[in-house]
Amino acid sequence: MKRPLRFLHLTTFYPPYSFGGDAIYVERLARALADDGHLVDVVHCVDSFRLLAKAGSRDVAHEYPGVTVHSLRSPWGPLSPLLSQQTGRPLLKLRALRELIAATRFDVIHFHNISLFGPDVMKLEPPSGSAVKLYTAHEYWLICPTHVLWKYNSRACEKPECLRCTIRALRPPQWWRYTGLIGRASGHIDQFIAPSRFSARIHRERGFDAPIEVLPLFAEEPTASHDLRDPPHPHPYFLFAGRVVRLKGIEALVNAWDRFDQADLLVAGVGTDLEMLRARAARNSRVRFLGAVSREHLGRLYSHALACVVPSLAYETFSLAAVEAFASRTPVIARRIGALEELVEECGGGILYDDDDQLRAALERVAADSALRERLTENGYNAFRERWTRRVHLDRYYELIGRVATRKFGPMPGHVPARVADG
Numbered sequence: 001m002k003r004p005l006r007f008l009h010l011t012t013f014y015p016p017y018s019f020g021g022d023a024i025y026v027e028r029l030a031r032a033l034a035d036d037g038h039l040v041d042v043v044h045c046v047d048s049f050r051l052l053a054k055a056g057s058r059d060v061a062h063e064y065p066g067v068t069v070h071s072l073r074s075p076w077g078p079l080s081p082l083l084s085q086q087t088g089r090p091l092l093k094l095r096a097l098r099e100l101i102a103a104t105r106f107d108v109i110h111f112h113n114i115s116l117f118g119p120d121v122m123k124l125e126p127p128s129g130s131a132v133k134l135y136t137a138h139e140y141w142l143i144c145p146t147h148v149l150w151k152y153n154s155r156a157c158e159k160p161e162c163l164r165c166t167i168r169a170l171r172p173p174q175w176w177r178y179t180g181l182i183g184r185a186s187g188h189i190d191q192f193i194a195p196s197r198f199s200a201r202i203h204r205e206r207g208f209d210a211p212i213e214v215l216p217l218f219a220e221e222p223t224a225s226h227d228l229r230d231p232p233h234p235h236p237y238f239l240f241a242g243r244v245v246r247l248k249g250i251e252a253l254v255n256a257w258d259r260f261d262q263a264d265l266l267v268a269g270v271g272t273d274l275e276m277l278r279a280r281a282a283r284n285s286r287v288r289f290l291g292a293v294s295r296e297h298l299g300r301l302y303s304h305a306l307a308c309v310v311p312s313l314a315y316e317t318f319s320l321a322a323v324e325a326f327a328s329r330t331p332v333i334a335r336r337i338g339a340l341e342e343l344v345e346e347c348g349g350g351i352l353y354d355d356d357d358q359l360r361a362a363l364e365r366v367a368a369d370s371a372l373r374e375r376l377t378e379n380g381y382n383a384f385r386e387r388w389t390r391r392v393h394l395d396r397y398y399e400l401i402g403r404v405a406t407r408k409f410g411p412m413p414g415h416v417p418a419r420v421a422d423g
Contacts, residue, residue: 006105007033007040008131010097010121011112012081014044014069019052020243021320022113022138025217029397032390034066043070043100045093048116051078072096081116088176089120101126108401111135111189115147119176119185132404135186136193136215138317142182143206145174150247150314156337157315160206186210191404195318196339202315213400218393219323219384222299231304232297233288237264238333238363239305241298241321244271244289249311249335254280256360257287262367263306268293302328306373307350307366310334311359319343322350323388326380331373333362347387349380 009030013023023044030040072093074080080092090097097117101109101124109131114121122135139147144157145166151157152168166173186192192212194200200212244250244267254277257265264286267277274289281287293301302308308325310316315338322332322343332350334340344350351362366373386392 004038005033005107007038008101008104008106008109009040009042009112010044010109010114010117011042012045012048012114012116014042014071017044017046017049017053017071019049021217021318024320025136025138026112028218028220028390029393030067031064032394034064036394038066040067041070041100041104041106042067043072043097045081045116046071046073047077048081051081051116070096070100084116084118086172086174086176088118088174088181090117093117097121097124106131108132108134113138113141115139115141119182122185123188125188130409132401132408133188133190134193134401134404135189135191136195137199137203137212138195140199140202140206140315140317142186143203143208145177146171148247148314149202153246156313190408191400193400196342198315198339198342199317215396215400216388216393217318217320217323218388218390219320219327220390221327221384222303232300233264233266233304235264235286236262236306236367237266237288237304238366239266239268239301239308239325239330240311241268241301241308241324242310244269244274244277246273247312247314249313251277251280252313252356252359253309253311254287256356256363257281257284260360260363261286262364264288265309266290266301266305268298268301298324299328302330305330307331307333307363307376309359309363310340312337312340314338316340323384326384326388329377329381331366331376331380333359333366335359347380347383349376349383351376 009026011023011026013019015023015027026042030042033040074092076092083091105128106126111122111134140149141147145162146169149157151165163173192210193215194203194212195215195217197214200214203212240250240253242248250267250273266288268290270292278289302325308321308330310319310322310332312335318339322334322340325332326349332344334344334350334352336352336354341352344352353359353362
């Protein structure tokens, strides 16, 4: 019989101070661990969200049994993340982080998106030095100053030209990236994790040589029964769910509706291109921009959609939107790029496309062929149950922790350091 484990998750963004899938995953994982009886602390940076936010999560913060959230704020406000971005060190948050780690005996310290804490935060160690330390690469920050391998603010990066790319993206250069800081800090992590084989491979190809293990993210199975007689939209529709920014391919998707009239397009999300695209599609009544929606309403949107479209132009490390669609028994239409190909092709739950003509053809097929939709739905949902549920993810997560603990501390009973076992 073992006592509950104590987890610390360190991430820049956490709901409701968040923008995308990395924060959603951390919250899901924290709550799943708490439901399994473990004790979970989450640290995030409110200053970073306020520095970047025009619009973020529509959800509000909720307490959750077993999860303690530490929302760090500095008297210097946005200066704190700006200093971290430029120096690679959590200068104005370092004291608070050290005090937290010193005050609690954590068994697992798990780093996520730490871009606005800086890589030096990975060097933080508990006084006992006996915690398993993990890092999940939700983006490409370890190998890319812009985090997303989006070259010159216009295309997926086929070859690194980082300094010129950073300047053209209107970001201040991070000179610490040329000092070996990431390599030195990475030596303090016991195991790096990638959400997909594609992400692990491109990290290795771009020179990140620490061992990376693949652990896909997960979605929660919908709990509400969304009556098909009560859809959230009066006409058949396709759904886009995500950030409304250029690299997500949303402009090309909206443009496709100039010549497609078999169903509507609903866009759930916010981002820098939202108002431009609203103006662009103002005369097309079949395109609706919903802005930020609650997770409950998003669940209804998934369940009633003909398909979820994921038109990303950049290399996704994973796609929570695709997996959430599969969980909701909804097919996926996705561009053949990055981890999207891996997710869709292997499960048979959707259609991949390479260009705008193939996108329009896929939309027409799915809209017109109910038997095809049914087949894709069944394939996607079966794959979800096999690969991307909470239980599957947690079992693999515990198994990984156990292997890392054994490697770090030596042979021991169970899947955690010996000091956490009862006698």
